[in-house]
Amino acid sequence: xxxxxxxxxxxxxxxxxxxxxxxxxxxxxxxxxxxxxxxxxxxxxxxxxxxxxxxxxxxxxxxxxxxxxxxxxxxxxxxxxx
Amino acid sequence: xxxxxxxxxxxxxxxxxxxxxxxxxxxxxxxxxxxxxxxxxxxxxxxxxxxxxxxxxxxxxxxxxxxxxxxxxxxxxxxxxxxxxxxxxxxxxxxxxxxxxxxxxxxxxxxxxxxxxxxxxxxxxxxxxxxxxxxxxxxxxxxxxxxxxxxxxxxxxxxxxxxxxxxxxxxxxxxxxxxxxxxxxxxxxxxxxxxxxxxxxxxxxxxxxxxxxxxxxxxxxxxxxxxxxxxxxxxxxxxxxxxxxxxxxxxxxxxxxxxxxxxxxxxxxxxxxxxxxxxxxxxxxxxxxxxxxxxxxxxxxxxxxxxxxxxxxxxxxxxxxxxxxxxxxxxxxxxxxxxxxxxxxxxxxxxxxxxxxxxxxxxxxxxxxxxxxxxxxxxxxxxxxxxxxxxxxxxxxxxxx
Numbered sequence: 001x002x003x004x005x006x007x008x009x010x011x012x013x014x015x016x017x018x019x020x021x022x023x024x025x026x027x028x029x030x031x032x033x034x035x036x037x038x039x040x041x042x043x044x045x046x047x048x049x050x051x052x053x054x055x056x057x058x059x060x061x062x063x064x065x066x067x068x069x070x071x072x073x074x075x076x077x078x079x080x081x082x
Numbered sequence: 083x084x085x086x087x088x089x090x091x092x093x094x095x096x097x098x099x100x101x102x103x104x105x106x107x108x109x110x111x112x113x114x115x116x117x118x119x120x121x122x123x124x125x126x127x128x129x130x131x132x133x134x135x136x137x138x139x140x141x142x143x144x145x146x147x148x149x150x151x152x153x154x155x156x157x158x159x160x161x162x163x164x165x166x167x168x169x170x171x172x173x174x175x176x177x178x179x180x181x182x183x184x185x186x187x188x189x190x191x192x193x194x195x196x197x198x199x200x201x202x203x204x205x206x207x208x209x210x211x212x213x214x215x216x217x218x219x220x221x222x223x224x225x226x227x228x229x230x231x232x233x234x235x236x237x238x239x240x241x242x243x244x245x246x247x248x249x250x251x252x253x254x255x256x257x258x259x260x261x262x263x264x265x266x267x268x269x270x271x272x273x274x275x276x277x278x279x280x281x282x283x284x285x286x287x288x289x290x291x292x293x294x295x296x297x298x299x300x301x302x303x304x305x306x307x308x309x310x311x312x313x314x315x316x317x318x319x320x321x322x323x324x325x326x327x328x329x330x331x332x333x334x335x336x337x338x339x340x341x342x343x344x345x346x347x348x349x350x351x352x353x354x355x356x357x358x359x360x361x362x363x364x365x366x367x368x369x370x371x372x373x374x375x376x377x378x379x380x381x382x383x384x385x386x387x388x389x390x391x392x393x394x395x396x397x398x399x400x401x402x403x404x405x406x407x408x409x410x411x412x413x414x415x416x417x418x419x420x421x422x423x424x425x426x427x428x429x430x431x432x433x434x435x436x437x438x439x440x441x442x443x444x445x446x447x448x449x450x451x452x453x454x455x456x457x458x459x460x461x462x463x464x465x466x467x468x469x470x471x472x473x474x475x476x477x478x479x480x481x482x483x
Contacts, residue, residue, distance in 0.1 A: 037440055042216050046237055055250050058226065058233035 002026070002071030006052075006078075010071050013047045026068035054078060099421045104428045106436050116140060117456040122433060130451045130465050131435040135408050136297045136378060137456030138328030141371055144364040151363035158358045163190075164345060167356030175366045179333050182369055183304055183319065187341035190333050190362075192354050194293055194322025195221040197332030199228060200350035201289060201320060202260060206231035210256035213247060213286065215239065215272070217443045222260055222291065231258070238265075238443060241276045248284040257286040263306035264294040267442050267450065268401040269409025271295075274306055278315035289318040297326020298379045298408065298455070303372045323365045326372060331357050331365055375455075382408055382455035385462050389453055392466035397480040398473075401446060408453040411437075412469070413446055419478060420447035427472045432465055 011024050018024060018034060030036045036044065045056050048070065054077045056070075064070045096107075104123065113121040117137035118129050138144060151171060161167035172190060180188040191197040202225030206212045210231040214222055217238040226233045234251070237243035244259075251257060259281040264271050274290065281288050292305035300308025305321070307313045317338060323331035345351060357365075383405070390405035393412060401411035414420040417438050424436040427449065435450040442448055451465065473480045 037445075039440065039443070039445060042235065045235075046243065049250075050246065053250065055232075055234050055247060058235055 002068055003075050006075050007068065007071045009051060010048065010067055010074070013051055014044065014067060017044050024067065026071075027066050029065050030067075031065065048074065052078060054081065100418065101421065101425055104425045106424060109428070109433065114139075118454050118458075118461060120433070122428070125429075125431055127428070128432050128457075128461055128465060128468075130453070130457075131433050132454065133294075133325045133452050134328060134454050134456075135294075135382060135452065136303075136326040136328070136372060136375060137454045138297075138326065138368045138371065141328065141364075141368055143371055144328065144367040147363035147367040148360040151359040155359035157360070159356045161356065162352055162354060163356045164352050169356075169359055169362070171359050171362040171366070172356060175362050175369075176333075178366050178369055180335055182302070182373060183313070183335045185319075185335040186337045186339075188333055188335045189341070189344060189348075189351060190331060190357065191351055192331060192357055194320070194324055194332035195224075196350040196354065197320045197322070197334055198222050198291060199225045200344075200348040201318060201334050202226055202258070203229035203350070204344060204348040205287070205289070205318075206256065206258045210258065211251055213244065213251075213257065213259045213281075215261050217265055217267075218260065219262060219266060219291065219293070222262075225260075231256075239270065239272050239277075241273060241280055244277060245280050245284075248280070248286065251284075257284065258289060259286045260289045260291070262291040262293070263299070264292075264407045264409070265443075266294050266409065267437055267448065268411045268446070269294075269407040269450075270402050271306060271406045275310050275312050275315075278312050282315055287317045288315060289320060290316040291320045293320070293322045293325055294407065294409065296321045297372050297375075298382050301376070303375060303379060323361075323368075327365050327368045329361050329364050329368065331361060378455040382453065385453045385455070385457050385459070386410065388459065388462050389451065389465060392463065393469060396466065396470050396473075398469065399480070401448065410451040410453065411446070412449040412451065414449065414478075415447065417447050419476070420449065422476055423449060423472060423478070426475055427468060430468045430472055430475075432468045 049056050052074050064073055111120045117134055117140050120127055120129055159167040176188040176190050198221035206229050208230040212226055212231045213234045215238055216235045234247050236247050261272055261277055263274055278288055290307055295305040297303045299306045307316050318334055318336045320334045323329045386405040386408045389410050394400055399413040401413055414423055437448040437450050439445040
């Protein structure tokens, strides 16, 4: 379960990409709910990387479908870096 | 469950494009009259989307060499380079390319795609990192996917974005930075000097793909690294024969002392048939000709600048502010207009490449023109005129687009 602070920060980062204006939840999916194409996902990933000062490897992305999954991955990477 | 069901969205998307008399996926060159003119659907058509930048497909020396190789060696090698597929021509071609670049080693692959696939997947292992530009060609992405390294992307041509990510990498790991010198869709040039200097500052090995710059950038046509004087910062340079060289195949050159071990570990080199001797012979002749083609290079750049300024003056929106390459990408407002424009332009006798999202960076809808050194000035002006006529026929106000 992702850290609440991490989740909140990711909600903030996703908000500018939420063009459909749907209510963001932990289980909101990037492709289906937010309708983000791969290029937009790339921009979002860059924002997340810079906000948390981490690297979110391209290899991980296929497994990260929801906001919560991304938050979990961010927490894991931050913990590994410490 | 039909395995093809997953392709239904793509089939639906393709079917929704309103082509009436021509379809970019069904263009057939019935007869190729020259480097710049072909018969398509019975009409004489100016070829302005072939990547044949230096017009080497009809180079007399390349054709003569290919014919001689056909007579002497037959139509193919029927084998991999590591088995029966290495002929004297293959070794001669590798020496020609190594000499062209002034480097110690060269490995020739059966396509440019396989050159990137092989180099990236082999060089970077499970504990290593590959750092790539987000707009990289599919062959770079596929090379990353085929290997076991961790893949990190930075924003297109953004030095700061690259440096931020290099700073975050663990210490003591292997790091391979892969960049293209000219990007094929928009024709924009990379800030290679700054990118390579930054990569070196962080101890990275560097690979530069010169597929779309070899032949016409630099005094000898070696590419953008030569033009910018940064060849010493590129540990590996990859290129292709299917653009300026005018045939098919790919290569990698390097000064790395252990380079030749790649012939024993690089799967896209080992497990595929080697190039036919005729292709090898024409590539060898074409590269030698390219080296001394200063006038042709100058004319290519004149053509690119003339087309860029002509289309810009007509009001078209272009992907680059100036002609940074022979790729002149014209931006159209939406996929529907792009589709109609491409079809009408072809019916008006000009063949260009249509490129739509998601295949394009930043979601551009492009008419991608690639200029050839063998285009005459009159042909360049004719391409511009037919672009303008096509826009008028479609009622497209390009100045407002």
